[in-house]
Amino acid sequence: MLTLNVEEKLKPVVEFFRSIGLNRERDIEMLLVRNAQIMCCSIEKNLRPKFTFFKGIGLTESAIANMIVLFPSMLGQSIEGSLAPKYEFLVNEMQRSIDEVIDFPQVSTNQFISPYIYLYIDIYMHLSLLSPRVLI
DSSP, rough: TTTTTTIIIIIIOOHHHHTOOOOOOTHHHHHHHGGGGGGOOOOIIIHHHHHHHHHHHTOOOOHHHHHHEEEOOGGOOOIIIIHHHHHHHIIIOHHHOHHHHHTTTOOOSSSSHHHHHHHHHHHHHTTTTTTTTOOO
């Protein structure tokens, strides 16, 4: 990150984050602490498409901003290979609300975990994803 051009790379990324709602005093600082490499991402190839995806599934700008600050590594994930399948799994398979998707955005739906979820889906369907009894 130290080698990036401030005017050409860092300022535009910071401005992009501010434009989507990361305006609280420590939002950008928290991004840097949690995942500094996010500042190296292309706005047009990486950041804007993810923001558009999140808006498209019904998240508000405020919810997106909070989620990005808490889980900046999500911006490094592929929409097609990771984010969309997780959303589809949580909402369609697990019948969870968009609010729970926001609260639990880093659920794993890989080949090792998903089969076990299906075994317990009837038992745990009524519990929140944040419940300590859910095996995710």
